[in-house]
Amino acid sequence: MFLQRVRNRGIQLGTLFERAAARHPANVLILDHDLDIAPEFGRRATVAEAADLVDDIAARLWAVRIRPGDRVVVHKTDGFDITLIALAAARIGAVPVLLSPALDGHTVAELVRRTDRPYLVTDAAKLAALPRSVFDRAERVLLTSGSHQGALELAALAGAPRVPSVTMPADHPTLITHTSGTTGVPKLAVHTGRTLQARYRPQATALAGIVHGRETVAIHVSFVHSRLMTALAISLLRGFPVAVLADSDPGAAADLFARLRPGVLEAHPNSFMAWEELADDPREPLAGVKLFSSTFDAIHPRTVRRLLAASRRRAPLFGQLYGQSEVGPVVVRGYTRRRSAHADGRCVGMPFPGMTDIRVVSRDGKPPSSDNPGHIEIRSDGRIVTYLGEQERYDAQVSADGWWRMGDVGYRSRWGCIHLLDREVDLIDGFGSTLAAEDALFSKLEQLTEVVIVPGSAGEPVPVVCTRDGAPLDLDAWRTATAGLPPMADPVQRHLDDLPQTATTKIKRLELARWLAAENGSA
The missing domain is CATH 3.30.300.30 (ANL, C-terminal domain)
Structure with a gap:
């Protein structure tokens, strides 16, 4: 592929906190919630303490006889311990499979079946809502909290002997996440160390050019999304204090931001929409934000305008990254106060030079345009390597010359900007975008x-x-x-x-x- 000239050794998720602690041992991790698997951890800890917790969880998983290459499904009540358990599994060479707490029980059971007898890490509350068949489909069921007949409580393994970290090959699966499921049962996307590292590079490059000095980074991103892994790596390895939010409630977010004064704020577009009201808070909780970062979808110009106006930094920026679970970020666009008022929200940006590429292919033989949008296709070394158990579905989205069809339609402007008009499945005949x-x-x-x-x-x-x-x-x-x-x-x-x-x-x-x-x- 066109990016293979760039050396990529692959990201090592299992040692992320350990490496960050070696560089910045006193750096802090702040949470807005307690961890089910370690309630004594509290809501503020050093990165070194977080690294020790990952090592402790890894030792407990090893004690259950989880070994390199085994799959570990994590489906539990929402919280940052989802991420810590995933890192712990990766630390011993296992492959974490992250399933959203919002998935219904029958969907979870089907994805566990598709994962081929994995270890299942859950909690008593979530397990009670799952079909009994998950016990037959899992190698073993492990609980982070509570108790349930037939399941093993991880708390009973506290103090298990620590084990060395395991380094897996860069092209070996290192993480499995699921797609959004907007069109049916989610697909399981298989990431390798190399594909995650390819996603890390453009995001780290963009951040380095914008944020200087030591800024607190506040993140509200789904704990089962691959984006959180790269966001953590970028922030922790640079020594930025990191605040991780599970709660998107505007009141709770305002209280936390008023106290921490984050310089970088990353969240889903819908969370930013909910946080528009923070612009009117007399405490000015967004006053210190230098960079607002939205990774998942195009965002409404009104939201961009209100949030930028709430910052008291000299030249705040709203960075929009357009991409997909399967490929990571593909194009980027920045909004400033001067560019946001009448910005075209359908223009999602330009590819990362030398890192990603994009084209728009006609659907009917006519040139793609605003009135006749075409298929958006991309190339990136951040692309997943397969859908677990559904290779044919994966192959159907890849052209012979390596272009990945996003499932979106749009066009490219005369300046090269990609305009996203709709998901292909959401088109309404005769309506437009x-x-x-x-x-x-x-x-x-x-x-x-x-x-x-x-x-x-x-x-x-x-x-x-x-x-x-x-x-x-x-x-x-x-x-x-x-x-x-x-x-x-x-x-x-x-x-x-x-x-x-x-x-x-x-x-x-x-x-x-x-x-x-x-x-x-x-x-």
């Missing part, structure tokens, strides 16, 4: 906290809206805001927590459309 329409509605209606346009039972565009504090939608303002947009059905108002979401808080549009159809059918 649903994402662009949603951007326009957000910019005009401050009341909105979410708007998703999905096809109705007859194919008509149906806007589903959520408002701040659940207040009734201002229909007069709605009619004014939609006057210049393609025709839509009347808005359907719902509470945000009621909408189906992925582990990274994306709305599952297809599932939402099915819900609406079912509601209409029963009405």
